[in-house]
Amino acid sequence: MGTPHVLLLAGIGGHAPDEALDSLSTLTDTVSVVYITAWRSSGPVRADWEQRGLRGEFLDVPDLDAAVLAAADLHGRLPLDGVVTYSELLLRPQAEIASRLGLPGNPPEAVAVAQSKARQRLAFAEDGVPSPEFEIITSERDLAAAAARVGLPGVFKPSLGAGSQSVRLVSTYAELIHAFTAARAEKTAFLQADEAYLLEQRMALETDGDSGYAAYCSVESLLADGTAHHLAVADRLPLEHGYAEEGVLLPSRLDEATQAAAVDVADRAIRAIGLVSGAVHTEIALTADGPRVIEVNARAGGPLPTMFEVAAGYDYAAEIGRAALGLQPGALPRFTRVALLRFLPIPVGNWRVAAQTPVEEVLRAFPELVYVSPRFTPGQRVSRQRTLHLVSFMVNAPDRDAARAVTRQVERALDIRLVPGFDATTGADRD
Numbered sequence: 001m002g003t004p005h006v007l008l009l010a011g012i013g014g015h016a017p018d019e020a021l022d023s024l025s026t027l028t029d030t031v032s033v034v035y036i037t038a039w040r041s042s043g044p045v046r047a048d049w050e051q052r053g054l055r056g057e058f059l060d061v062p063d064l065d066a067a068v069l070a071a072a073d074l075h076g077r078l079p080l081d082g083v084v085t086y087s088e089l090l091l092r093p094q095a096e097i098a099s100r101l102g103l104p105g106n107p108p109e110a111v112a113v114a115q116s117k118a119r120q121r122l123a124f125a126e127d128g129v130p131s132p133e134f135e136i137i138t139s140e141r142d143l144a145a146a147a148a149r150v151g152l153p154g155v156f157k158p159s160l161g162a163g164s165q166s167v168r169l170v171s172t173y174a175e176l177i178h179a180f181t182a183a184r185a186e187k188t189a190f191l192q193a194d195e196a197y198l199l200e201q202r203m204a205l206e207t208d209g210d211s212g213y214a215a216y217c218s219v220e221s222l223l224a225d226g227t228a229h230h231l232a233v234a235d236r237l238p239l240e241h242g243y244a245e246e247g248v249l250l251p252s253r254l255d256e257a258t259q260a261a262a263v264d265v266a267d268r269a270i271r272a273i274g275l276v277s278g279a280v281h282t283e284i285a286l287t288a289d290g291p292r293v294i295e296v297n298a299r300a301g302g303p304l305p306t307m308f309e310v311a312a313g314y315d316y317a318a319e320i321g322r323a324a325l326g327l328q329p330g331a332l333p334r335f336t337r338v339a340l341l342r343f344l345p346i347p348v349g350n351w352r353v354a355a356q357t358p359v360e361e362v363l364r365a366f367p368e369l370v371y372v373s374p375r376f377t378p379g380q381r382v383s384r385q386r387t388l389h390l391v392s393f394m395v396n397a398p399d400r401d402a403a404r405a406v407t408r409q410v411e412r413a414l415d416i417r418l419v420p421g422f423d424a425t426t427g428a429d430r431d
Helices: 017-024 043-052 064-077 088-101 108-114 117-127 140-150 173-185 256-273 304-312 316-324 359-365 400-414
Strands: 005-010 030-036 058-061 082-085 134-137 154-158 168-170 197-201 216-224 227-236 247-250 278-287 290-297 338-345 351-355 369-374 389-397 417-420
Touching: 005 017, 005 064, 005 088, 017 030, 017 043, 017 304, 017 316, 030 043, 030 064, 043 058, 058 064, 064 088, 082 088, 082 316, 088 108, 108 117, 108 256, 117 134, 117 197, 117 256, 117 290, 134 140, 140 173, 140 197, 154 173, 168 173, 173 197, 216 256, 216 316, 227 256, 227 304, 247 304, 247 400, 256 278, 256 290, 278 316, 304 316, 304 338, 304 369, 304 389, 338 400, 359 369, 359 400, 369 400, 389 400
Parallel strands: 005 030, 005 082, 030 058
Antiparallel strands: 134 197, 154 168, 154 197, 216 227, 216 278, 227 247, 247 338, 278 290, 338 389, 351 417, 369 389
């Protein structure tokens, strides 16, 4: 192909731009960036791109529609061979660019279904893909019928969303009304809207018996020219703070038969939605009646590119770039280590961070750490309005037991102490 021209859409979420550029640079020396500035300035990313000496252009745009227009203009100056993003919030313009320019990618309609949990459920019902019972809610008038049809307790969630934001268990009708009212008032990072919400049948995801894991997993897949390559199954740590994710472990501890059943259901769900290109992250509930689809995401699960690199030396981000160029994947991952990503959830309520151990000190103490990423610093206000987690960190270990043991040690070493209330005097706000 010579030196193909790849366009990276960046701006918020997903695999970090510097790491994405590391991976894409292994495929070509011509990597342009369209950076959506609606969330933050492009300054640091632009500086990094310029320092690399890549061919192409770096373009700032204000919103999603402008990203599509900028890509079309760029294509007229320097024809594009592929467009890639690693962010849930940028999937729509990626699909529109690929469709408009005739590049490999998912059809915009398939991406629209993938970004709508309501439309996913309808597609699964039509194709017989196992998933929970559900009702779609678009106004207060739908609440009573939804509660009667699905039953309570049930799981309330926005149709458009990420990171389990506004997902909650509702046990009474009053709680359902409150969840619906609060979700409609909540601001999200998305630059698009979906007025639908769901009430779903509750599946017991919190623990998988006495295994020490949650009763759900995820199937990580790479689609190339319509063919699905299912790369791995990842486990989840038990849920102890509602539906705030607690941790991801790769590769899975599940037996071959259970993994195969989860992969089969994920494959059926992907086909029902109509996805044909790029990364797919499918969350699967492990129920007594067999696997059921929780949701399908048309991108890599947040930390998975780094986890694949740690556990298998596999450059998932580069393989996603290959798919965007219409190329078949290289060798599939072979796992020799274990990667564990731990999230520490924020307790329900309003808090301030009274103290926490400096990141540099924790990194020095634990060579197994890949990174530590605190969401807050001492003195800051803390609540679940912006994020569900205090900190995340990743451990590289030879086996699962070692990974779990180091994770517990790191949690203690971080020593994050919260005090109740936004008015507590622990330091000036830095929000």
